[in-house]
Amino acid sequence: MGKIEMKHLFWMLYACLFVSVLVEVLLHLSPHFHAHAAFVWQEIPGFGAVYGFIGCILIIVVSKALGHHWLQKEEDYYEKH
Amino acid sequence: MIEWLHPGFIYIFGALLIPFLKGKWQKAYLLLLPVLAFVDLQYMSTGVFWRIPFLEYELVFGRVDKLSLVFAYIFVIASFLMTIYALHVERSGEHVAAFIYVGSTLGLVFVGDLFTLVVFCELMAISSMFLIGYRGTRAAFEAGLRYIMVHIFAGACLLGGVIMHVQATGSIAFNTIGLNDFASYFILTGFLINAAVPPLHAWLADAYPEATVTGAVFLTAFTTKSSIYVLIRGFPGVEVLIWLGAIMAVYGVIFAVLENDIRRLLAYHIISQVGYMVCGVGIGTTMALNGATAHAFCHILYKALLFMGAGAIIEVTGRSKFTELGGLYKYMPITFWLYMIGAFSISGFPLFNGFVSKTMVLEGAALAHLPIIWLLLEGASIGTFLHTGLKVPYLAWFARKEPACEAREPPKNMLVAMGLTAFLCTLLGVYPQILYRMLPYPVEYAPYAVGHVIGMSQLLLFTFVGFWLLRGMLHGTPTITLDTDWFYRIGMKKFIWFCQKPLMTFSSSVNNGLMKLVSSIVWFSRNPAAATNIMVNSVAFVVLRPFNPVYKQYARNLEELKKTYPGNPAKSVAVGTGVLLTLVFLAFYLTIYFIYA
Known part of the structure; x- marks a missing residue:
C-alpha cells in the first residue's frame, strides 16, 4: 500500500469515528427519539x-x-x- | 410413510465408497453427497421417525423439528463448502474421516433417545481424531492422542450420566433434562467438555491447530456446535451456563492475545464465540435460545472462512507462526480480502452475519436484565475484533515492508470455497430474514435498529484506535501459552515419574526384603538345631563381647560353626535319642487319643 493511500484511509477512519459519535449525539437530542435502553449506560451517547x-x-x-x-x-x- | 433417507447415513455409508473412486470421479462424488443430503432435507417433514425397538427400549433416529432442522441445514451447507475447500486433498482416508464425522454429527442432531446420542458422540470423537492425525507430524499425533483421551473421558461422563438417568426415570427419551440430579451433572459435564467450556476447554486449542489444513476447517464446525444443540435441547435456562458462557467469551479473548500460532489464536476465538451460545442457552428465553441457535449458524460459516484463510497461508508457506509471517499482502490479496469478510463477520460489523446473531444474544441478556453479563459479552466483541479483525491480518499480511517468505494464492478450489462462504456470510448479514425464518421460535427482533448499529460501530471503530496505539505490543513472540492442559500434560508426566521412580523403588525394596526372608528361612531349615546354635552364639558374642576376655577364641569358634554349617544333621543325633523321641511322641499321641476318643 502506498503512502498516500494509507493517509486517505486514516482520514476516512477519523471521519467514521466522528460520524458514529455525532449521529448518536444528534439522535439523543432529537425530540422524536425515545431510547428503549435496558441499562443506564445505553442512554449515554x-x-x-x-x-x-x-x-x-x-x-x-x-x-x-x-x-x-x-x-x-x-x-x-x-x-x- | 417416510420418503426421505436419514441424511447422516448418506454421509456415513456414502463415505465407505470414497476409497474405491479415483480422480475426477471421486471429486464429483464428494460434492454429490452433501447435495444429496441437502435435497433430502427439503423432503423431511417434522415428526418422529425411524423408531427401532432395542431391548425393552426404543431407539429414535429421526426426531425432526425446527431446532434439529436448522442445525442440520447449517451442518450440510458447511460440509459442502468444506468439501470444496478439501477437494485437492489426494488422501481418501482424510475424506472418509471427514464424512463419517459430518454424518455422525447429523445423526446426533436427529436422535430422540440418549443411547443413540452416546453412540454418535463417540463416533464423532473417533472420526475427528483422524483429521488431526493425518497431519503426519509428531506434534499432531500427540495432540490427537490427548484429544481422543479427553473425548473418551467426556464420553464416559456422558454414558455414566445416561445410565444413571435411565435408572432413575426408566426412560431413555432425550428431552429437556435440566440440572436436578447427579445423572444430569454427569451428562452436562460430558457436553461442557465437548463445547470446550473452561476449565474443560484446553483440548480444543491444543488439538485444532495441529490438524491438517482442511481437517481443521471441518473440526471448527461440528463438535462444539453439536454440543450447543444438545445444550439447547437438554439444558435450556440452566443458570450456571449464563456465567460459564460469559466467562468463556472473555477467557478465549484473553488467551488469544498471547498466541503466536495463527490457528491457535483462531481456536481461542471458537471458545470465545461458543461462550455467547452457552450464555444464550443459560438465559433460556426464546430470544436468547434463538440467539444461540442463530449464532451457531453464523459462527459455523465465518469460523470456517477464517480457518480457510489461515489454512491457505499454511498451505502455501508451510508456516503458521506470526513471528515467521508478515507482508504477504503482495502475494495473497484475494485470500486477505476473503479472510477479512470472515473477520468482519465474527466481530459483528453491521452488514455481516455475526452482527445479526451476536446482537440477539446481547438483546437476550438485556431483556433478562443481566448488566454484568451484557458488559462481558460486549467486551468479548472488542477482543474478537482486536485479534481476528486486526492482529491476524496485520501480522500475517502486513507488519513487514518485505514479505517474510515467498507465497502465492492457494489452489482454486480453496479460493472458490472461501468465496462462497464469504458470500453466505454477507448474504445473511444483509438479509437476515432467511436465517430468522429457520429459527426454532418466532423472531421479534430487528437487528438493524439505529441503536444497535451505532453502538456496535462505535465499539469496533474505537477498538481500532486502541489497537493502532498499542500495535507495537501485539507482535508475536516465540512462546507458547500454558492453559489448563498443563494439568494433564505435566500432571501425567509427574504421575508417570512417580510410578517409575518412588513407586518402583518401594516395590523393589519390598521384593528384596521378601527374597532375603525366604532365603534365610531356607538356610534355617537346612539344620534348625545348628542354625539356632549359631544364632544364639552370635547374639551372645555381640552382647558379651565387652565382658569376654577370650572373645577372639570365641569368634574363631563361631566362624568354625558357620563354616561347617549345615554339617550333617542326621549324624549328630544318636540312635538311642531317636528311639526315645519316637516313644515320647507316641505317648503324647496316645494320651490325646484317650482323652478325646
Missing part, C-alpha cells in the same frame, strides 16, 4: 466509543501482563518439563 477504546487497551495490557509474568513459556516447555 458515545458509551460504545469509550467502552471500545478502554476495553481494547485493558484487554491488551491485562493479558500481556498475565502472559509475561505467568503463562507464556518457551516453545519447548512441554518437552523440557
Whole structure:
C-alpha cells in the first residue's frame, strides 16, 4: 500500500469515528427519539466509543501482563518439563 | 410413510465408497453427497421417525423439528463448502474421516433417545481424531492422542450420566433434562467438555491447530456446535451456563492475545464465540435460545472462512507462526480480502452475519436484565475484533515492508470455497430474514435498529484506535501459552515419574526384603538345631563381647560353626535319642487319643 493511500484511509477512519459519535449525539437530542435502553449506560451517547477504546487497551495490557509474568513459556516447555 | 433417507447415513455409508473412486470421479462424488443430503432435507417433514425397538427400549433416529432442522441445514451447507475447500486433498482416508464425522454429527442432531446420542458422540470423537492425525507430524499425533483421551473421558461422563438417568426415570427419551440430579451433572459435564467450556476447554486449542489444513476447517464446525444443540435441547435456562458462557467469551479473548500460532489464536476465538451460545442457552428465553441457535449458524460459516484463510497461508508457506509471517499482502490479496469478510463477520460489523446473531444474544441478556453479563459479552466483541479483525491480518499480511517468505494464492478450489462462504456470510448479514425464518421460535427482533448499529460501530471503530496505539505490543513472540492442559500434560508426566521412580523403588525394596526372608528361612531349615546354635552364639558374642576376655577364641569358634554349617544333621543325633523321641511322641499321641476318643 502506498503512502498516500494509507493517509486517505486514516482520514476516512477519523471521519467514521466522528460520524458514529455525532449521529448518536444528534439522535439523543432529537425530540422524536425515545431510547428503549435496558441499562443506564445505553442512554449515554458515545458509551460504545469509550467502552471500545478502554476495553481494547485493558484487554491488551491485562493479558500481556498475565502472559509475561505467568503463562507464556518457551516453545519447548512441554518437552523440557 | 417416510420418503426421505436419514441424511447422516448418506454421509456415513456414502463415505465407505470414497476409497474405491479415483480422480475426477471421486471429486464429483464428494460434492454429490452433501447435495444429496441437502435435497433430502427439503423432503423431511417434522415428526418422529425411524423408531427401532432395542431391548425393552426404543431407539429414535429421526426426531425432526425446527431446532434439529436448522442445525442440520447449517451442518450440510458447511460440509459442502468444506468439501470444496478439501477437494485437492489426494488422501481418501482424510475424506472418509471427514464424512463419517459430518454424518455422525447429523445423526446426533436427529436422535430422540440418549443411547443413540452416546453412540454418535463417540463416533464423532473417533472420526475427528483422524483429521488431526493425518497431519503426519509428531506434534499432531500427540495432540490427537490427548484429544481422543479427553473425548473418551467426556464420553464416559456422558454414558455414566445416561445410565444413571435411565435408572432413575426408566426412560431413555432425550428431552429437556435440566440440572436436578447427579445423572444430569454427569451428562452436562460430558457436553461442557465437548463445547470446550473452561476449565474443560484446553483440548480444543491444543488439538485444532495441529490438524491438517482442511481437517481443521471441518473440526471448527461440528463438535462444539453439536454440543450447543444438545445444550439447547437438554439444558435450556440452566443458570450456571449464563456465567460459564460469559466467562468463556472473555477467557478465549484473553488467551488469544498471547498466541503466536495463527490457528491457535483462531481456536481461542471458537471458545470465545461458543461462550455467547452457552450464555444464550443459560438465559433460556426464546430470544436468547434463538440467539444461540442463530449464532451457531453464523459462527459455523465465518469460523470456517477464517480457518480457510489461515489454512491457505499454511498451505502455501508451510508456516503458521506470526513471528515467521508478515507482508504477504503482495502475494495473497484475494485470500486477505476473503479472510477479512470472515473477520468482519465474527466481530459483528453491521452488514455481516455475526452482527445479526451476536446482537440477539446481547438483546437476550438485556431483556433478562443481566448488566454484568451484557458488559462481558460486549467486551468479548472488542477482543474478537482486536485479534481476528486486526492482529491476524496485520501480522500475517502486513507488519513487514518485505514479505517474510515467498507465497502465492492457494489452489482454486480453496479460493472458490472461501468465496462462497464469504458470500453466505454477507448474504445473511444483509438479509437476515432467511436465517430468522429457520429459527426454532418466532423472531421479534430487528437487528438493524439505529441503536444497535451505532453502538456496535462505535465499539469496533474505537477498538481500532486502541489497537493502532498499542500495535507495537501485539507482535508475536516465540512462546507458547500454558492453559489448563498443563494439568494433564505435566500432571501425567509427574504421575508417570512417580510410578517409575518412588513407586518402583518401594516395590523393589519390598521384593528384596521378601527374597532375603525366604532365603534365610531356607538356610534355617537346612539344620534348625545348628542354625539356632549359631544364632544364639552370635547374639551372645555381640552382647558379651565387652565382658569376654577370650572373645577372639570365641569368634574363631563361631566362624568354625558357620563354616561347617549345615554339617550333617542326621549324624549328630544318636540312635538311642531317636528311639526315645519316637516313644515320647507316641505317648503324647496316645494320651490325646484317650482323652478325646
